[in-house]
Amino acid sequence: MTHHNLYFTKTHEWVLPQEGVVGISNYAQGRLGDIVYIELTAKGKDVKKGDVIAVIESVKTTSDIYAPCDGKVVDLNPEVVSNPALINQDPEGSGWIIKMEIKDFSSEGLMKKEEYEEYIKTISE
Amino acid sequence: MKNPFVCLSEKDISDILSFLNLKKIEDLFSHIPENLKISENIDLKTYSEQQTFEIIENISNKNILPEPSKTFIGGGAYNHYVPAVIDHLVERSEFLTSYTPYQPEVSQGTLQAIFEFQTLICQLTGMETSNASLYDGATALVEAVFMATRIYPERKEIWVAETLNPEYRDVLKTYLQNFDYKLKTVPKTKEGIFDLKWMEKNISKDVLCFAFGYPNYFGIIEPVKEALKILEKEKVISISSTSEVLSLGILKSPGELGVEICCGEAQSLGIPLTFGGPYLGFLSTKETHLRKMPGRIVGETEDKEGKRGYVLTISTREQHIRREKATSNICTNQSLCALRACIFMSLLGKDGFRELALINAKRSYGLYNLIKKYAVFDKPFFNEFLIKVKDPKKLNKKGFYFGPPVENYFPDLKNSYLVAVTELNKKESIEEFAASLEEL
Numbered sequence: 138m139t140h141h142n143l144y145f146t147k148t149h150e151w152v153l154p155q156e157g158v159v160g161i162s163n164y165a166q167g168r169l170g171d172i173v174y175i176e177l178t179a180k181g182k183d184v185k186k187g188d189v190i191a192v193i194e195s196v197k198t199t200s201d202i203y204a205p206c207d208g209k210v211v212d213l214n215p216e217v218v219s220n221p222a223l224i225n226q227d228p229e230g231s232g233w234i235i236k237m238e239i240k241d242f243s244s245e246g247l248m249k250k251e252e253y254e255e256y257i258k259t260i261s262e
Numbered sequence: 263m264k265n266p267f268v269c270l271s272e273k274d275i276s277d278i279l280s281f282l283n284l285k286k287i288e289d290l291f292s293h294i295p296e297n298l299k300i301s302e303n304i305d306l307k308t309y310s311e312q313q314t315f316e317i318i319e320n321i322s323n324k325n326i327l328p329e330p331s332k333t334f335i336g337g338g339a340y341n342h343y344v345p346a347v348i349d350h351l352v353e354r355s356e357f358l359t360s361y362t363p364y365q366p367e368v369s370q371g372t373l374q375a376i377f378e379f380q381t382l383i384c385q386l387t388g389m390e391t392s393n394a395s396l397y398d399g400a401t402a403l404v405e406a407v408f409m410a411t412r413i414y415p416e417r418k419e420i421w422v423a424e425t426l427n428p429e430y431r432d433v434l435k436t437y438l439q440n441f442d443y444k445l446k447t448v449p450k451t452k453e454g455i456f457d458l459k460w461m462e463k464n465i466s467k468d469v470l471c472f473a474f475g476y477p478n479y480f481g482i483i484e485p486v487k488e489a490l491k492i493l494e495k496e497k498v499i500s501i502s503s504t505s506e507v508l509s510l511g512i513l514k515s516p517g518e519l520g521v522e523i524c525c526g527e528a529q530s531l532g533i534p535l536t537f538g539g540p541y542l543g544f545l546s547t548k549e550t551h552l553r554k555m556p557g558r559i560v561g562e563t564e565d566k567e568g569k570r571g572y573v574l575t576i577s578t579r580e581q582h583i584r585r586e587k588a589t590s591n592i593c594t595n596q597s598l599c600a601l602r603a604c605i606f607m608s609l610l611g612k613d614g615f616r617e618l619a620l621i622n623a624k625r626s627y628g629l630y631n632l633i634k635k636y637a638v639f640d641k642p643f644f645n646e647f648l649i650k651v652k653d654p655k656k657l658n659k660k661g662f663y664f665g666p667p668v669e670n671y672f673p674d675l676k677n678s679y680l681v682a683v684t685e686l687n688k689k690e691s692i693e694e695f696a697a698s699l700e701e702l
Contacts, residue, residue: 174553176553178415194553194578195578196578197578197583198578198583198584199578199579199583199584199587201587
């Protein structure tokens with residue numbers, strides 16, 4: 138998995154269209170703190186971009202994960218189910234969270250890594 | 263309407279009203295039925311403290327104080343003996359001031375008491391996890407149903423047995439009135455239990471849960487196993503609601519039966535009747551549903567020196583963190599009542615609890631056998647059953663009280679009253695009550 142192929146959302150998910158995997162950004166995991174639990178809420182469902190597909194729980198809070206694009210939610214990454222800390226350790230790599238079957242991928246409204254880095258600078262100020 | 267205790271200027275008021283698109287302050291209360299509003303001014307007289315005391319005392323003297331042994335009232339609140347040690351312990355200042363722990367980890371004693379309460383509720387209900395308590399049996403049912411809606415967000419139909427405490431059903435109806443769920447009542451049979459055939463016929467993938475009384479409102483033990491078999495087909499969540507929690511001392515626990523969410527009222531455990539409250543709701547479930555559960559949960563852990571300690575846990579479900587997506591708006595618990603129940607259960611122990619439940623059941627069957635011909639149903643029960651009599655007031659004159667009448671909720675059950683028997687009803691009173699019924 139190479140970082141320059143990731144597309145980011147404003148809600149801090151990323152998607153790797155070629156492999157149909159979704160995760161959360163390094164920035165997001167840092168803000169959440171230690172992640173302890175993930176739950177897929179839309180398993181097997183056809184979802185639209187922006188629908189809630191999973192819930193992620195950290196020691197501080199519980200947040201929703203939104204679909205970065207249209208498609209079908211397949212499953213969770215078994216590695217992070219048994220070891221949620223992997224999301225903290227390698228959020229934009231082996232700590233990917235959800236497998237999706239993406240339908241007609243479009244990069245509209247999504248950001249490449251560099252753009253996203255600029256974006257988080259604007260929100261963290 | 264001008265109120266001397268509201269410090270808003272005329273301008274404040276008109277600004278707020280225009281923002282809300284309302285004309286007058288009274289419009290804020292338009293949802294309250296007119297017949298419940300007081301139209302004229304309340305004529306408040308001024309009295310001295312002593313005069314006030316006399317007036318109130320005169321009113322309170324009108325209360326009837328029945329002999330505990332001659333009271334057979336059931337229907338959701340039960341007359342049980344409250345051991346003196348409970349009042350003594352809960353009135354200790356460390357406990358008496360305890361509300362829900364807002365700065366929790368400082369109050370290790372309070373947290374430990376809640377943790378013990380949760381453990382005992384789990385053991386009693388055969389479940390794996392319990393919260394720190396809820397307001398009462400009715401709100402516990404509501405929270406249990408809402409848990410089920412979180413487990414099946416796509417399903418829309420909620421089943422509730424007609425035989426479940428009708429007051430609880432009313433509260434549930436109120437909570438659900440602004441939601442998009444279909445609330446369906448599973449009818450009762452002539453035998454006073456929920457209708458399995460109706461369930462068999464109507465089960466579908468849209469049903470999210472089925473809630474029933476265990477025992478039911480008529481005191482009867484429902485055919486839970488048969489119901490669970492039907493629910494299993496569509497993986498419908500089963501919810502048991504227990505108003506007389508003492509029954510679990512001898513009944514098979516809901517967990518053992520395979521029920522998934524267990525809720526109810528624990529007033530019987532050392533909490534006096536006190537005109538209907540404060541009482542104690544409980545809610546327990548399997549660990550798989552832990553994150554769908556509302557309310558506070560206390561967990562046991564170790565501090566950095568390896569010593570045992572208690573914390574509020576899984577709080578990320580709760581309102582102060584999850585805001586509008588919290589599992590409930592309940593951010594409190596009934597600490598003091600839960601403490602009473604906790605002391606009660608610890609005092610009796612496993613064997614004592616079972617023994618007390620047996621005494622209740624034995625005495626109830628004692629009365630039942632004496633007045634069998636008045637009984638409406640002929641099904642196994644715990645400590646409560648329904649009888650049909652014409653003129654209960656005549657018995658009141660002899661000092662006997664029973665009920666409530668169930669006709670208001672069940673028009674087909676005219677002149678029918680619940681009769682509950684507890685350890686406070688002595689053998690002589692039971693015999694005298696039966697004899698008085700004969701004389702009617």
